[in-house]
Amino acid sequence: MLRTGRFVTFMALAGLMYLYIPIFIMMVLSFNGSRLVSVWGGFSFKWYGELFSNDQLLNAAWLSIRVAGFSATLAVILGTLAGYVLTRFGPFRGRVLMAGMVAAPLVMPEVITGLSLLLLFVAMEDFIGWPQGRSITTIVISHATFCMAYVAIVVQSRLAQMDGVLEEAAQDLGARPWRAFIDVTLPMLAPALISGWLLAFTLSFDDLVISSFVSGPGSSTLPMVIFSKVRLGVSPDVNALATILIGFVGTCVFIYSWRAGRRMRMCEDA
Amino acid sequence: MSAQQRLNASPSPARRRKSWRLGRNSVIALPYGWLLLFFILPFAFVLKISLAEADMAIPPYTALVEWLDETTLTIQLTFSKYQLLLEDGLYLSAYLNSLKIAAISTIFCLLIGFPIALFIVSRPAHARFFWLAMVMLPFWTSMLLRVYAWIGILQSNGLLNTFLMNAGIINQPLVLLHTDLAVYLGIVYSYLPFMVLPLYAALEKLDPALLEASADLGARPAVSFFTVTLPLAVPGIIAGCLLVFVPAVGEFVIPALLGAPDTLMIGRVLWDEFFANRDWPMASAVAIVMLIVLVAPVMLVRARETATRDEA
Structure with missing residues (x-):
């Protein structure tokens, strides 16, 4: 175990406070009865009431959930194949290009991705008549494309940890490659696929910039609605929405890390 | 069916190798094709439209390649957007x-x-x-x-x-x-x-x-x-x-x-x-220049990485 001094501990805790204080403040403000940030108007649930009577926000949230679900599923299928091909297939022609294409979306500025995909969709509609206009379909394709890069990274690192011995054994015993993949590789990959799906879902659910480029009229996702609201300043029902989302994600992440930590401790004790 | 039986039932090694190759290639092709279509190809359109003029049309840019009549094909490229970027x-x-x-x-x-x-x-x-x-x-x-x-x-x-x-x-x-x-x-x-x-x-x-x-x-x-x-x-x-x-x-x-x-x-x-x-052409020109500015450092780092890996 690495030893560090008091200075590192102090700096690290200060850094974590920097990460958490704004989130904490936003959560407290969501229960503030006053519309003003600097005035405490008593504890109240009124912004939550306002949030759940705002049809525009609720419709956008439902659209975002559907988009994120489809995109994440598509991204997991494509990303798993990409990650598997890159770690298990050895050299093939164009492998370097593929590795580059899988890594590049991680750093590509969103405005470039959004603009380029929109221009592609416009050109495709011109040439082959599909996709007709911009809709949920174009958002899902765009999100799946940048999310599959994240899934591929998660799958690649998981595959690098497991050696290929079990897959080879299955093939030595006569299983075709795809049988070995389905019966041996996939079950071992399952945790990575679940976290990849959740990551892709979150990234798609949060995306503002790419969606703004490739969505059509009537398909405003939740971040697009939030952005147009908060551009004009603080809006208390957005605080309430943020508290619900962060509370939900926070609970999931902490249950997961607590269980992982407990499993780890049991391994250490054993 | 036991593994031995399954082995006996399988087709000849040559045919098996052929189908294995086909399977392998199609597994590569799916993510590869998707990324080529939705990640690489779009950049070609950004480049193309950055060389057009803005126009009051749908979509709002001029065509680069146009048939003047049955026999004459004109290609119009303008670098005016890039000139504007610099000036x-x-x-x-x-x-x-x-x-x-x-x-x-x-x-x-x-x-x-x-x-x-x-x-x-x-x-x-x-x-x-x-x-x-x-x-x-x-x-x-x-x-x-x-x-x-x-x-x-x-x-x-x-x-x-x-x-x-x-x-x-x-x-x-x-x-x-x-x-x-x-x-x-x-x-x-x-x-x-x-x-x-x-x-x-x-x-x-x-x-x-x-x-x-x-x-x-x-x-x-x-x-x-x-x-x-x-x-x-x-x-x-x-x-x-x-x-x-x-x-x-x-x-x-x-x-x-x-x-x-x-x-x-x-x-x-x-x-x-x-x-x-x-102004879609201007936005495209801005994107192309940003891409060039950003791709350079990434390529340098990648080149360095491969160099150190080869040394090791």
Whole structure:
């Protein structure tokens, strides 16, 4: 175990406070009865009431959930194949290009991705008549494309940890490659696929910039609605929405890390 | 069916190898084709449209290739957008300003992120999950909402000003929101997890015995840090800096929400060209130049990586 001094501990805790204080403040403000940030108007649930009577926000949230679900599923299928091909297939022609294409979306500025995909969709509609206009379909394709890069990274690192011995054994015993993949590789990959799906879902659910480029009229996702609201300043029902989302994600992440930590401790004790 | 029977029932080795090849190639083809179609091909259209003129049409740009009559094909390319990019000082200063803001933010992310990563590595293994989750949690929650949280803190009647005025430190509210300072705060805040995770991954592999050896040989902790820890963390530092710097250059949301109207960042310029001016060719030209500026450092790093790997 690495030893560090008091200075590192102090700096690290200060850094974590920097990460958490704004989130904490936003959560407290969501229960503030006053519309003003600097005035405490008593504890109240009124912004939550306002949030759940705002049809525009609720419709956008439902659209975002559907988009994120489809995109994440598509991204997991494509990303798993990409990650598997890159770690298990050895050299093939164009492998370097593929590795580059899988890594590049991680750093590509969103405005470039959004603009380029929109221009592609416009050109495709011109040439082959599909996709007709911009809709949920174009958002899902765009999100799946940048999310599959994240899934591929998660799958690649998981595959690098497991050696290929079990897959080879299955093939030595006569299983075709795809049988070995389905019966041996996939079950071992399952945790990575679940976290990849959740990551892709979150990234798609949060995306503002790419969606703004490739969505059509009537398909405003939740971040697009939030952005147009908060551009004009603080809006208390957005605080309430943020508290619900962060509370939900926070609970999931902490249950997961607590269980992982407990499993780890049991391994250490054993 | 036992494995032996299955082996006996399988087709001849040659046919089997052929079908194996076919299967293998189609597994490669699916993600490969998808990325070529939806990631690489779009850049060709950005390049194409950057060479067109804006037009009052749907879509709002001129055609590059047109049949004048049955036999004459005209190709019209204009470099006017690129000329404008070079001549109008606004674009140049937007590029330089974005690079500056991204570079300074990256340095601050590194300075704040390194102690966090070191701290997590110094925890016992079962506690690391908790601390990693503390860093990951903001990454899993909406970046838009986290940037928005700063508006309430920084605005003139916001929490920070109210606090400072009540404490008697200032008499007049400070202008904090819609400044460059707010943009730096927002970028460092949003991208910090992207810096910590690769740093953690690099430091986790560091063997504590090396630091003990260094201490046994009489090095003070600071000396050990600069001669042992830091050099071994270099891959993590490079990865973290790339993950922060490159997207930060093209950042749109943070300057739009926290920056001043005259905070020039190239992502915002592109957005305005596209959505406000409906000048698709100009937006495309801005994107192409940004791509060239950003791809260069990434290629350099990759080339360095392959070079060091070949040496090893």
